[in-house]
Amino acid sequence: MLIYAVFAHVFWPVLRLFAVVLLHEMGHAVVAMRLGYHIESVELYPFGGVARISGKHVGWSPRDEVLIAVSGPLVNLTLSLFTILLMLVGWVPGEVARPFIGMNFTLFFFNMLPALPLDGGRIARAGLSLTRGFEKSTEVLTQMSFALSTILIVLGGVALWLGYPEAGMLILGVFLLVSAITLRRQNRYDLLRFLDHKRRDHTDTKVLRTLIVDSEMGIGKVASKFVPEAYHVIYLQRNYDIFKEGLADQPMVEEKEVLRAIFDAGMWMEPIKSLLQ
Secondary structure (H helix, E strand, O other): OHHHHHHOOOHHHHHHHHHHHHHHHHHHHHHHHHOOOEEEEEEEEOOEEEEEEEOOOOOOOHHHHHHHHHHHHHHHHHHHHHHHHHHHOOOOOHHHHHHHHHHHHHHHHHHOOOOOOOHHHHHHHHHHHHHHOHHHHHHHHHHHHHHHHHHHHHHHHHHHHOOOOOHHHHHHHHHHHHHHHHHHHHHHHHHHHHHHHHHHOOOOOOEEEEEEEEOOOEHHHHHOOOOOOEEEEEEEEOOOOHHHHOHHHOOEEEHHHHHHHHHHHOOOOOEHHHHHO
16 A cells, blocks of 8 residues: 555555554554553555454443544544644744544544444444443444445435545445444354353343343344343243233243253253243
8 A cells, every 4th residue: 555655656644544543453453452452453444454462351341442442543533632732833834734634534434433333333323232232232233234225325426426526435335334244243143242241251240130021032032132241130021911910920030041941952952941840
């Protein structure tokens, strides 16, 4: 890219873009390391980058997910505000500062869009997962990715039709679309990874959460309602008068029984009531 930029006479803008993206990803990396994760690599691409992070809680701790995700955009916001200050006091010329400010603001706002795999989508999923479960929150944010990708592609196409080339908007729209398709395909796999994490590690359990489900609901469907950092007690609804009778009169299974049934017995489709037998 840099060699091409030299011949296209856009070396400094491209170098500036890579520098800003690198600082964005280093923001993720530094916060992740402070939280005890391992940084496997920081990869740069023509239109963005990714910090590859490993550790037993990656993706399963909403708090850590939010802190790591927001750190990258905050780097861009801080760079923009600091450069504005330097420009106002006359330490940096406006013709140098404005492109840098615009690039950082663009990266900040784009990455904060509520769509996966963008940082804003990860933050939103972390919040939703605390009440709606990991699988459902991923589905919601994946749908947002489809919607935003459609909007960007349509706007980019209209701009081209009107004679205003907006290749960047089209490329970002296609990127979000491909990401959304990939996320939808691997959602069940990610759910199983999440459940396996809950099965193996209970050190992050902070609260006891009660679920009331129909006794005919599939075991896998029940497990998909599990949220991070909670241990679940599931009451099986035998009739529609459950609140009148009280939970004490309803059959109950625990999270560990559900996870054992899924991973040890392969009981994904069987009704939850089969665990009472």
